[in-house]
Structures are given as C-alpha cells and as structure tokens.
Amino acid sequence: MLELIPTHLLYTGMGLPQENAAVVFSEDTIAATGPLEELRRSYPYALERPTAQVIAPPPLNAHTHLDMSSLPFNPLGYTEWVGWVIQNSSSRNLDSAMLGLKLLKRPPLSGFGDIVARAEVMRYLLSEVDRPGVAYWEVLGPNPDDAERIFNETVAKVREFRALERPGFVRLGLTPHTAHTVSGVLLQKLVGFARAENLPLQIHIAESPDEWQLFQSGTGKLAETMERVFAKSITQILGTEPNASLTSVGQLERLGILEARPTLIHAVHVTEKDVQNIARAGCPVVTCPRSNAALECGIFDWPLFARYGVEVGIGTDSIASGESLNVLDEIKFARALYGERVPLKTLVRAAVKGGSRALGLQSPIVRRGDARAGLMDWTGFLALSNE
Numbered sequence: 001m002l003e004l005i006p007t008h009l010l011y012t013g014m015g016l017p018q019e020n021a022a023v024v025f026s027e028d029t030i031a032a033t034g035p036l037e038e039l040r041r042s043y044p045y046a047l048e049r050p051t052a053q054v055i056a057p058p059p060l061n062a063h064t065h066l067d068m069s070s071l072p073f074n075p076l077g078y079t080e081w082v083g084w085v086i087q088n089s090s091s092r093n094l095d096s097a098m099l100g101l102k103l104l105k106r107p108p109l110s111g112f113g114d115i116v117a118r119a120e121v122m123r124y125l126l127s128e129v130d131r132p133g134v135a136y137w138e139v140l141g142p143n144p145d146d147a148e149r150i151f152n153e154t155v156a157k158v159r160e161f162r163a164l165e166r167p168g169f170v171r172l173g174l175t176p177h178t179a180h181t182v183s184g185v186l187l188q189k190l191v192g193f194a195r196a197e198n199l200p201l202q203i204h205i206a207e208s209p210d211e212w213q214l215f216q217s218g219t220g221k222l223a224e225t226m227e228r229v230f231a232k233s234i235t236q237i238l239g240t241e242p243n244a245s246l247t248s249v250g251q252l253e254r255l256g257i258l259e260a261r262p263t264l265i266h267a268v269h270v271t272e273k274d275v276q277n278i279a280r281a282g283c284p285v286v287t288c289p290r291s292n293a294a295l296e297c298g299i300f301d302w303p304l305f306a307r308y309g310v311e312v313g314i315g316t317d318s319i320a321s322g323e324s325l326n327v328l329d330e331i332k333f334a335r336a337l338y339g340e341r342v343p344l345k346t347l348v349r350a351a352v353k354g355g356s357r358a359l360g361l362q363s364p365i366v367r368r369g370d371a372r373a374g375l376m377d378w379t380g381f382l383a384l385s386n387e
C-alpha cells in the first residue's frame, strides 16, 4: 500500500527544508519525497494522510547533563544555580544518568552529546549504551598549580575509557568545563591532548552575565565566589588580567583554543568580533534556549551567528536548568522566543544537521528506497499553532 503524507516542512538532510512537500511511503520504505503537487500527480492512487507540520530525520540533542536527571527543575540566577548543583553533587550518579537515558528515548534521536562527570557513568555510556552519541569527560581545575596533576589524571582516565569505545555507538570526547573554571595553562594542555588524540571537544562559554563581568573586570558574584573558593585571583586563574577588551571567547582565542575547533556551548555573551573569530575558526555552537532563560543568562543572538555562517546545534542542557530532555521542546520555545527572526526551517535544520556537526557525527540523509524510520513526523512533539 502506498501512503502519501503532505507536510508543511520536509527535510531530507540535504539543502534546506522544503515547504509544501510530501513523502510517499510504500509499507516500510520511503518511495519518494518532493513537492506536494508533483507527488500527488505521480502517485494518484496513494492513500493521502492528514498534513504534518514537519517531517525530518530524528533530531539530535547536542548538549545534555544526563547525570543531573534526578535533580528537579530549579530556575535560579546562574551563579546561585551552580552553587545549588554543587551542594547536590552526590545525586549526580549512575542511577540519575540511567533515568536521563530513559527520558532521552522520546522523541527518538539521531544522536546525543552528554557531559559526564563520573567515571561510573562514562564506563556505562561507552560499554552498555547502543545509541550514537558523544560522552564528553568533564575536567575542572581553576588553580594553575594543579594543572600538571589534573592533566596527568585526565590522560590516564582517557586511556582507560578509550578501551571501552565501540564503533557506531557512544564515542569518547573531552570537555574542559569553562574558560574560567579551567586555568589557562590547563586549558591549553587539555586541548593539545584532545587534538593529538582526535577527541571531540565541548566547552561551556559566555553563558552568564556574571561570567562576562568576570572577564571584563574580575569583579561580580562569580569572580568573588571563585576567588574565595579556590584562593586564587582571577588573574592567576586566567593567566591574564581581566580587562574591558577581554571576553570568554577572547580568552579561547588568546590561548589558541579556537584553532582546535571545539564545539562551544551557549555563546550568549559575545561581541561581533567573537562571532567573527568563531566563524573563522569553524567552531560549531550549541544553544540551549530554555536553560538560558531559566538561569537568567540572556538570549543567544542566533541571527548574528547565522549572518556569519556559524553552524548551530540545539541542546536541552540538564533537566535542572532546561526542564526536560526533549530537544523538540527547545524548538517550541525558540519559536516563541525568536518568531520569524529565526524561521522554523532554520530550527529544523539546526536540530538535525547542526547537531550532527556539533558532535562530529555523520549527518542523517534520507533517499528513496531507505527505511521509513529514517524520517520522523515531528508534529505531535512540536504541536505548534498557526504553522
């Protein structure tokens, strides 16, 4: 039996999503994709189904913290929220990550990128989870005196984890936490190592106004907390003095980190020059719109990044800041946030191709003759009005 499903947007993984399109399925196979009227003419006997909003390959969730899945959603200012997470760090364990993996089953995904802070979670993801993705081993270390020790520990851990990788499933990556919680000297060592080992990188960057202030002047809530907890000045941590022309992205540029093409998470507080540097280096960016709103971080300037041709993926961040692990909830939220400044076409492409680029995974492409499961009807998940 042939079925024809009209759709407002169709994305096959190639080019841009097309409007007023359709898909024809022959049982479990994709028989054709293309303009609606053309397919109606070519398949006059196909059974026509109700119109979908979006048909596309399953999306990717390019940034999660699965090990925080047992923490409740807790919208607080960024610096207060980080303090609350640290107080509850004992709940970041394997049970919590397994709960997150369960939640990550709906909608189906073409891949996920997870930040991993516990060895037990990393071992489980690499050896037990039969899904494509990247698990980034998280490293913190603001005190430059600890750089050598932490670096050596990281190398030993990576060697252990590498032995667990299985082709086609979760890949090992590395994530120096941020440009202010990892000293400049450790950041350079970690990124040099990742390049030599061909490990994909993610770095949280330019997330909150407090972080912006830390780089610009070494003052504010975040800077004060860091100096108190780590007994080091911001100048010692960064390896340079905060100043009005220093930004988080500028710190990465200064240290040669952008050349390694890390995937940058958030990138909310950036200058136009930062965006130019990101574009020139070819770094993908992942945005987590709901998390940015919940933690009062501001709004990612998507149109600016689009103007410079930066590849943008979408992630949910943790449940504790993003409320759910459903990446299509981010699209719903982004529709309301940006309106026509970021068209649905752009969001759909970002959730599929942008996410693949951000994780260094093969981007899904569907052709006639492929299995029906290569395409997913996003309508029920998006439930967008007036589209």
Ligand SMILES: [Zn+2]
Pocket: 063, 064, 065, 115, 204, 265, 317, 318
């Ligand atoms: Zn995050």
